[in-house]
Amino acid sequence: MxxxxxxxxxxxxxxxxxxxxxxxxxDLLAPFGxxxxxxxxxxxxxxxxxxxxxxxxxxxxxxxxxxAAGLPALSDDSGLAVxxxxxxxxxxxxxxxxTGEGRDFAAAMQRVxxxxxxxxGGPNGNRAAKFVxxxxxxxxxxxxxxxxxxxxxTLVWPGRGxxxxxxxxxxxxxxxxxxxxxxxxxxxxxISHRADAFAQLIEACFGDPAAS
Ligand SMILES: O=P(O)(O)OP(=O)(O)OP(=O)(O)OC[C@H]1O[C@@H](n2cnc3c(O)ncnc32)[C@H](O)[C@@H]1O
Ligand SMILES: [Mg+2]
Numbered sequence: 293m294x295x296x297x298x299x300x301x302x303x304x305x306x307x308x309x310x311x312x313x314x315x316x317x318x319d320l321l322a323p324f325g326x327x328x329x330x331x332x333x334x335x336x337x338x339x340x341x342x343x344x345x346x347x348x349x350x351x352x353x354x355x356x357x358x359x360a361a362g363l364p365a366l367s368d369d370s371g372l373a374v375x376x377x378x379x380x381x382x383x384x385x386x387x388x389x390x391t392g393e394g395r396d397f398a399a400a401m402q403r404v405x406x407x408x409x410x411x412x413g414g415p416n417g418n419r420a421a422k423f424v425x426x427x428x429x430x431x432x433x434x435x436x437x438x439x440x441x442x443x444x445x446t447l448v449w450p451g452r453g454x455x456x457x458x459x460x461x462x463x464x465x466x467x468x469x470x471x472x473x474x475x476x477x478x479x480x481x482x483i484s485h486r487a488d489a490f491a492q493l494i495e496a497c498f499g500d501p502a503a504s
Contacts, residue, residue, distance in 0.1 A: 296437055296496035299429060303327040305365035307357035307430075309338050310386075312457025313368055313486075319477060320490045324498055331357050331365075346370065346383055346426035347438050354430035362432045366493075370425040370485060372459045374404060374447065376411045376418045385459065401462050405449045419447045423463065425485040427493050437497055441488025456480060 306317050306328050314330045321328060331338075339356040343349040350369035357365035371385030381388040381404065389400035409415055422445065428438045444466050451461025453473025461473035465483055472480050481487045 297431070297435055298499075299326075299364060299497045301326055303329065303363055304429075305334065305336075305357045305361055305363050306330045307336070307353050307365040307367035308332075310457070313370075316477070316481070316484075316486055317366065317368065319481060320487060324494070334361060336360055341369070341383070343369075344383070346424055346440065347428075349383060350426035350428040350438060351430065351436050354428035354436065355434060358430040358432050359434065364429060364431050367428050367430070368425055368486065368489075369428075370423065372404070372463065373422050373424055374408060375420040375422075376408055377404070380407070382424075389458075397458055401451055401459060404447065404459070404462065408447065415449065421445060421447050421463065423459075423485040425489045427486070427489040429493060429497055437493070439489045439492035439496065441485045441490070441492065443483055443485045443488065 304326050306314050308314050308317070308330065309332050318328055336357050339353055341349045343352055346369045350367050353369065354365045354367035357367065371382050373379040373382045386395065388403060389395040389397050408419065412418060422442050424440065424442045426438055426440045428436050430436045446464050447462050448464050448471060449462065451473060452471045453461050455475060455477065456472045461471055464471045
């Protein structure tokens with residue numbers, strides 16, 4: 293028997309204010325016939341991400357939405373962790389793009405490249421990075437289930453492609469010659485950090501209970 297709590301539906305809050313993420317989460321949930329409503333659509337406040345780990349931030353976002361709305365909520369805390377930068381920007385990936393008037397990912401990607409070149413003494417050297425995703429499913433009684441996924445790759449410069457969102461144009465996953473920015477959504481979903489975490493969530497909380 294699995295010790296995970298199962299989601300019995302029918303409705304789930306997607307506890308994110310990031311449109312690109314909400315689109316991907318809806319794609320990944322589509323085969324399970326779950327009705328979704330996003331935190332933005334419900335006008336839920338965006339909690340401050342005070343955690344020091346992806347897990348802590350995912351849990352606080354999901355709990356805030358689930359307890360405010362009285363429905364199970366699914367959050368995602370994710371980011372780009374660059375080996376040569378000791379894992380930066382990491383949990384600060386969104387904050388590196390903040391301008392005070394919104395987000396500028398062109399500027400955030402430029403900062404990653406500049407910092408990496410400073411460490412490597414130029415454009416070559418160690419350009420390894422990974423995307424990390426912590427997914428939390430929380431219930432209104434404060435029960436949480438959290439799963440973490442990742443995908444390793446290499447940073448390219450300049451960025452390529454206009455698909456996806458955030459740092460996708462500069463991330464070329466290992467074993468591929470296209471960046472996430474150049475891949476179709478289905479190709480990204482086959483290998484992404486989000487899809488990795490999702491596969492674990494689905495198996496633990498959405499699978500057939502008779503099979504566990
Ligand atoms: O907190 P919510 O409301 O979900 O939305 P957010 O955009 O603030 O999300 P995070 O706090 O988790 O920050 C994640 C950052 O990492 C970036 N990121 C995460 N997953 C990504 C992906 O699949 N492709 C590109 N960038 C990604 C993303 O653009 C954000 O800047
Ligand atoms: Mg955020």
